[in-house]
Amino acid sequence: MPTKKESAQHFLKLSAEGKSREAFKLYVGTAFKHHNVYxxxxxxxxxxxxxxxxxxxxxxxxxxxxxxxxxxxVAVHSRFRQNPNDTDYAVMHIFRFEGDKVVELWDFAQAAPAVMINENGMF
Structure with a gap:
């Protein structure tokens, strides 16, 4: 059985690949709720x-x-672009599990600025 961390990462990878139905079928519980304001x-x-x-x-x-x-x-920090020419985004997903199923999800994104003051970057 995969760890919760492995399940969360696989859920995100499947979703990014356009396989959201598979991701939700495998990993999302019936009492699921999320906090994406859009x-x-x-x-x-x-x-x-x-x-x-x-x-x-x-x-x-x-x-x-x-x-x-x-x-x-489980918290997952990711680098994301809608297409190769898009701005980088730092994304954080926080998953709450009950057993082996995701029952709650938060996600936050921050665009990388064109001029970055911090020499350490976002990743």
Whole structure:
């Protein structure tokens, strides 16, 4: 059985590849809710939005940088671009699990500025 950290990472990879239905079927629990302010808070709405985004942006670049697991919580820090010419985004997903299923999800993104003051970058 995969760890929660492995499940969260696989969920994100499948979603980025346009396989949101598979990701949700494998990893999302029936009591799922999310906190993305741009969509209704249910699983189906988010799954369809991810699916539509994959169709609109088939050349999406999604690279997991690091992941942390603490009891029922997993945090995944990623680098993301809608297409190769797009701005880099630092993205953080926080998953809450019950058993082996995701029941709650938060996501936050920050665009990389054109001029970065911090010499360490975002990744």
């Amino acid at each position: 969509f209704k808070g249910d699983a189906n709405t988010l799954m369809l939005a991810i699916e539509e985004d994959a169709k609109t942006n088939p050349d999406k670049i999604f690279e997991i940088q690091r992941a942390l697991e603490d009891d029922d919580l």
